[in-house]
Amino acid sequence: xxxxxxxxxxxxxxxxxxxxxxxxxxxxxxxxxxxxxxxxxxxxxxxxxxxxxxxxxxxxxxxxxxxxxxxxxxxxxxxxxxxxxxxxxxxxxxxxxxxxxxxxxxxxxxxxxxxxxxxxxxxxxxxxxxxxxxxxxxxxxxxxxxxxxxxxxxxxxxxxxxxxxxxxxxxxxxxxxxxxxxxxxxxxxxxxxxxxxxxxxxxxxxxxxxxxxxxxxxxxxxxxxxxxxxxxxxxxxxxxxxxxxxxxxxxxxxxxxxxxxxxxxxxxxxxxxxxxxxxxxxxxxxxxxxxxxxxxxxxxxxxxxxxxxxxxxxxxxxxxxxxxxxxxxxxxxxxxxxxxxxxxxxxxxxxxxxxxxxxxxxxxxxxxxxxxxxxxxxxxxxxxxxxxxxxxxxxxxxxxxxxxxxxxxxxxxxxxxxxxxxxxxxxxxxxxxxxxxxxxxxxxxxxxxxxxxxxxxxxxxxxxxxxxxxxxxxxxxxxxxxxxxxxxxxxxxxxxxxxxxxxxxxxxxxxxxxxxxxxxxxxxxxxxxxxxxxxxxxxxxxxxxxxxxxxxxxxxxxxxxxxxxxxxxxxxxxxxxxxxxxxxxxxxxxxxxxxxxxxxxxxxxxxxxxxxxxxxxxxxxxxxxxxxxxxxx
Amino acid sequence: xxxxxxxxxxxxxxxxxxxxxxxxxxxxxxxxxxxxxxxxxxxxxxxxxxxxxxxxxxxxxxxxxxxxxxxxxxxxxxxxxxxx
Ligand SMILES: Cc1ncc(C[n+]2csc(CCOP(=O)(O)OP(=O)(O)O)c2C)c(N)n1
Ligand SMILES: [Mg+2]
Numbered sequence: 001x002x003x004x005x006x007x008x009x010x011x012x013x014x015x016x017x018x019x020x021x022x023x024x025x026x027x028x029x030x031x032x033x034x035x036x037x038x039x040x041x042x043x044x045x046x047x048x049x050x051x052x053x054x055x056x057x058x059x060x061x062x063x064x065x066x067x068x069x070x071x072x073x074x075x076x077x078x079x080x081x082x083x084x085x086x087x088x089x090x091x092x093x094x095x096x097x098x099x100x101x102x103x104x105x106x107x108x109x110x111x112x113x114x115x116x117x118x119x120x121x122x123x124x125x126x127x128x129x130x131x132x133x134x135x136x137x138x139x140x141x142x143x144x145x146x147x148x149x150x151x152x153x154x155x156x157x158x159x160x161x162x163x164x165x166x167x168x169x170x171x172x173x174x175x176x177x178x179x180x181x182x183x184x185x186x187x188x189x190x191x192x193x194x195x196x197x198x199x200x201x202x203x204x205x206x207x208x209x210x211x212x213x214x215x216x217x218x219x220x221x222x223x224x225x226x227x228x229x230x231x232x233x234x235x236x237x238x239x240x241x242x243x244x245x246x247x248x249x250x251x252x253x254x255x256x257x258x259x260x261x262x263x264x265x266x267x268x269x270x271x272x273x274x275x276x277x278x279x280x281x282x283x284x285x286x287x288x289x290x291x292x293x294x295x296x297x298x299x300x301x302x303x304x305x306x307x308x309x310x311x312x313x314x315x316x317x318x319x320x321x322x323x324x325x326x327x328x329x330x331x332x333x334x335x336x337x338x339x340x341x342x343x344x345x346x347x348x349x350x351x352x353x354x355x356x357x358x359x360x361x362x363x364x365x366x367x368x369x370x371x372x373x374x375x376x377x378x379x380x381x382x383x384x385x386x387x388x389x390x391x392x393x394x395x396x397x398x399x400x401x402x403x404x405x406x407x408x409x410x411x412x413x414x415x416x417x418x419x420x421x422x423x424x425x426x427x428x429x430x431x432x433x434x435x436x437x438x439x440x441x442x443x444x445x446x447x448x449x450x451x452x453x454x455x456x457x458x459x460x461x462x463x464x465x466x467x468x469x470x471x472x473x474x475x476x477x478x479x480x481x482x483x484x485x486x487x488x489x490x491x492x493x494x495x496x497x498x499x500x501x502x503x504x505x506x507x508x509x510x511x512x513x514x515x516x517x518x519x520x521x522x523x524x525x526x527x528x529x530x531x532x533x534x535x536x537x538x539x540x541x542x543x544x545x546x547x548x549x550x551x552x553x554x555x556x557x558x559x560x561x562x563x564x565x566x567x568x569x570x571x572x573x574x575x576x577x578x579x580x581x582x583x584x585x586x587x588x589x590x591x592x593x594x595x596x597x598x599x600x601x602x603x604x605x606x607x608x609x610x611x612x613x614x615x616x617x618x619x620x621x622x623x624x625x626x627x628x629x630x631x632x633x
Numbered sequence: 634x635x636x637x638x639x640x641x642x643x644x645x646x647x648x649x650x651x652x653x654x655x656x657x658x659x660x661x662x663x664x665x666x667x668x669x670x671x672x673x674x675x676x677x678x679x680x681x682x683x684x685x686x687x688x689x690x691x692x693x694x695x696x697x698x699x700x701x702x703x704x705x706x707x708x709x710x711x712x713x714x715x716x717x
Contacts, residue, residue, distance in 0.1 A: 158651040163658050167705040170650045187705060221647070221708035352699035 026213020035177050036061035036205040039138065040069045042181040044082060045213075048109050050100065050480045052085045052093035056113025058140030058153060061205035063111075085480065085509060088501025090117050092473040094124025095499070098133050099477030102460045103435055103485075105264070107134045107188050108477065114140045115153030118199070119160065123467060125195045126164040130464030131285060132262055134193035136184045137165075143203040144172050157199045166194030174207035176217065183217040191226050192350045193262055229349055232366035239378035242362055245343040246276075246386070249318035251395045253338075254278045255301065258285030258463070259323015259348060261456040265369035266290065269322065272372045275379060277387030279399050281309040283324050285463040288453035293432060295400065302330040304445040307406035307599045307616050310607040312399060313338050321346040323368050326357035327464070328603075334358045336606035347371050408449055409615040416592035417568050419443065419518045423450035425575045426488065426516070434486040435460065435478050439471040439495020441525035443518040445597045447490040469498025472515065476502060479511045486579070488514045493543065493550075494523045500553070506584045507558030514579065517550060517588040520595065528596055544593075554586040561585035639668075640694045641713045644683040645675075647706035655704055656683060665689065665697050680708065686715075 028041060039062055043051065055063045063084070070080040087093040090112045097108030108128075112121050118139040128135045139161075142151040158170040167187050169180050177200065184196040246252060260269055260282075266289050273280060273296055280290040281298035284305075292299050298309035313319075319341045324330070325348070331337035334357050338344065345362040346354055354363045364371055379385070386392060410420045423446055426434075432452030437460040438444040444461055453459050460478055462470040475489035496517055506513050526541040554562045561581045565574050565588065578587045598613030612618040646652050653672065660667050670685045687694065694712065701710050 159654060159658075162651055162655045163662060168651065172650060219647070219705055221645075221702075222705045225702060350703070352696065352703060356696060 026211070028211050029213035031211045033209055033211045034061065034065065034205065035174050035200070035207045035209055036065035037069075038178045038209055038211055039181055039200070039205070040065045040082065041211060042178060042185075043109060044069065044073075046182070046185045047106070048082060050083050050085060051109040051111055052087060052096040052100075052477065053111035054086060054090050054093055054113065054117055056115075056117050056140065056153070058114035058142060058202045059111060059117070059138075059205075060140075061202065062138065062140070062200075066111075084111070085476075085505070087473065087505050089499065090120035091123055091469065092476075092499050092502045092505065094121045094135075094137070095127070095467075095470050095473035096477035096480070096505075097135050097137070098124055098128050098470075099437060099460055099474030100481045101128070101133050101135055101477075102131075102474065103457050103478035103487075104481035105457060106481070107136055107185055109136050109138070111138045112140070113153065114142055114157070114202075115155045117153075118157045119155050121197075122160060122164060123465075125161060125197060127462050127465040127467045127470065128195040129164055129166060131462065132193050132258060133195065134188040135195035136181075136188050137161075137195060137197045139197060139199045140205070141170070141199045141201040144201045145203075147172075147201065157197065161197040161199070164195075165197045168197040168199065170199045171204050172201065174204045174209060177204060177207075177209065178212055179215045179217045182215070183219060186216060187219070187222070191229065192259075229351070229365055230367060232364070234364050234366065234371050234374045236378070238362075238364060239375060242345060242375065243379065243382070243384055245345070245362060246318060247384075249343065250392070251316045251340075251398070252278045252318035252320065252392070253312055253316035254280040254290075254320045254322060255283070255313070255324055256280055256286045256289045256322045257283040257324025258289075259368055260286055260289035261323075263323060263349065263368040264456075265323070265367075265372060266456045268369045268372040268376075272376055275376055275385065275387065277392050277396070278320060279312065279396070281305070281312060283327070283330055283463075284448055284461065286324065287448060287459040288456045291432075291454045292452050293454060296396070298399065298403070300448060302327075303332070303601045303603075304449065304597050304599065305330075305601075306408060306449065307610065307612050307618070308399075308402035310599065310601065310610055311402050311406060311619060314607050315340065315398065315402075317342050319344045321348075321360070322372075323348055325353045331357060332601060332604055333606050336608070339606075339608075406612070406617050406619075410595075411615060414592060415568070416595075417565070417571065417589055419446045419520075419589070419591045419595050420450050421568075421571065422516065422518065422575070422589050422591070423447060423490070425572055426579065427451050429576065429579050430486060430488070432458070434458065434488050435475075435482060437461065437471045437474040437478060437487070437489045439489075439491045439498075440466045440468045441492045441495060441523065442520070442528065442595070442597045443490055443492040443495075443524070445525075446518070449597075468492075468495040470495070472496060472499050472502045473505075475513045475515070476505055476509075476511060479513050486514065487512075488516060490516050490518065492524065493517060493519045493521065496550075497548075503554055503557040503559070503586075510583065512583050512585075514581075514584075515554075515586045516578075517586070518591050519550070519588050520591050520593040521546070522593065524593070524595070525597070532602070550586075550588050559584055559586045562588075564588045564590065566590045637688055637690050639686060639688055639715045641684065641686050641715055642698065642701070643711045643713075644685070644701060645708040645710075646681050646683055647708060648679050648681050649706045652704075652706040653681075653683070655706070656701065659700060659704060660685075660687070660697065663697060663700065665693075
């Protein structure tokens with residue numbers, strides 16, 4: 001590995017991290033430490049207050065250093081400063097770290113051993129990459145000399161993770177370990193956030209080092225590009241052309257994605273809407289970026305978005321895209337997305353997302369919060385106040401009417417418990433303030449649709465990867481991030497099985513996590529697609545013959561509050577009791593196995609072809625819808 | 634639809650473990666075929682220079698160039714269309 005890191009290019013040179021000014025020395029600078037101790041000290045310096053991981057031979061030096069650090073640096077209340085939370089499976093640790101990061105905005109940290117420990121971490125790393133979640137994953141690796149020898153518990157982590165993560169470091173030179181760790185945090189949290197994997201051979205963990213207390217790796221290309229986007233200021237001409245186009249619009253709409261949450265721009269968005277009066281629909285990932293109970297909020301759009309959001313997209317004549325990427329679950333047919341929009345604007349921190357799927361008429365690459373604030377300033381300085389002028393009065397009335405006529409709805413008269421009613425009952429109590437995590441499937445979509453989300457970081461769901469098994473460990477991680485918050489995992493009987501071992505993690509750590517299992521005896525979402533596209537042949541998705549007794553299972557794992565709800569009349573009382581319980585609680589609800597997720601914009605279809613089901617009003621009750629419905633069953 | 638043409642990308646890359654694999658992997662995972670690839674040392678031993686040629690329409694090439702710029706150890710990417 002090259003030691004010479006001088007960069008020839010003078011312009012790039014300037015972007016090298018500046019050493020901390022003298023006098024600002026780390027109190028432990030020049031102290032002798034092992035590589036493992038260096039790792040733990042950098043974690044502490046980075047503000048890490050919990051980590052998740054499973055031990056093994058190749059990571060033991062780090063685990064021992066964590067143990068010693070905790071023993072010698074207790075918090076005032078005697079608790080450990082760096083608790084290491086042990087899951088049942090490394091995938092659980094990865095999703096706990098991701099849940100922690102999603103709920104807090106801080107970097108989640110997971111520490112695992114080599115080989116199988118590292119490969120079990122691949123799914124959460126990919127999941128976090130796809131949803132832009134900041135994580136640092138430290139993997140033990142076989143000794144430097146053994147790399148490439150098919151050693152015991154060796155896996156090509158840098159190759160595997162390199163294809164999945166924002167970045168991966170294999171530290172073969174112990175002298176750069178400290179700078180590498182610090183750089184990993186910098187990369188994870190900067191720009192478009194993502195997971196960074198640091199693969200540390202065991203002998204590097206055991207090397208005697210001198211702690212520097214400062215310094216990062218030179219990554220001049222990345223830093224130069226980052227500085228460019230971060231300093232990019234929307235100029236007057238850019239603002240002017242934005243507002244000129246807006247001035248032509250009568251029905252403008254904001255389409256806001258997870259980027260609003262990642263960049264901490266939710267408040268700026270609220271202020272922007274207060275000033276200019278553009279209604280807001282978010283993506284699934286953007287839930288909470290704008291208070292869903294606001295009169296101008298359209299909840300979320302896309303494949304299973306609300307009908308009124310999707311119709312508003314059909315009707316709008318101007319789209320302002322904020323930190324969203326026209327993903328195929330939103331713009332299945334990019335050409336038909338927002339077909340009446342004469343102008344599409346896009347703001348993103350990632351240049352590669354501009355125009356990637358859909359050509360836009362105006363864009364700005366830069367920080368969302370600052371961009372929104374800049375547009376507000378410009379608007380204020382130039383007397384632009386369309387909302388106060390009543391320019392959108394008709395559009396706002398139209399939006400209100402769409403929300404009224406095409407509201408979410410379901411079969412209220414059924415004898416069977418409807419999943420939507422379960423979520424509504426919880427929401428009546430939590431009122432948009434609970435942190436909700438989910439598995440993947442119908443229950444995930446119902447949770448997205450029927451809960452209110454009043455603030456960012458309350459909706460934790462595997463959006464892009466759609467990873468079953470996410471919900472339970474993510475809830476655990478979130479509870480560590482927000483110890484006083486109500487954290488509820490809305491899970492499916494298929495999804496929860498995937499990381500069922502983490503039930504015990506909940507009780508081991510005494511977390512007051514609430515788990516709601518919407519049991520439809522099978523892979524409901526798969527069945528829904530099989531009904532639609534495979535003439536109802538339920539290949540492997542029906543689990544009515546499965547024998548698991550979830551209540552016994554959770555009791556075996558130490559849940560003292562565990563109940564199965566089968567009678568509709570008991571719904572409200574049971575949920576009130578369940579939520580009021582102080583400790584971990586598990587509620588299994590036997591729901592109507594035929595309950596579907598509506599609306600649905602089928603793959604390859606436009607919003608105009610959206611199916612709304614039997615209980616949500618559709619605009620095209622006529623021709624199109626009926627043909628589709630006949631096909632369905 | 635844009636016409637498919639030959640494009641030459643020149644990538645200055647930090648000489649880190651796995652950096653070359655990440656560049657090659659990026660092209661493979663986004664289904665771009667690399668027609669030719671030449672890796673050379675530079676005066677600075679910490680930097681290598683990759684010259685690779687691919688075929689694609691302009692929009693596809695713009696996208697892969699942007700994706701390449703997201704790789705941490707990439708210093709610079711320059712791009713030339715070579716009509717054939
Ligand atoms: C790890 C993983 N495997 C497979 C899938 C494909 N898949 C998507 S939803 C689903 C069914 C989920 O069943 P369940 O958790 O019971 O949720 P439901 O749809 O019944 O609410 C499956 C198999 C997936 N998303 N993730
Ligand atoms: Mg199910």
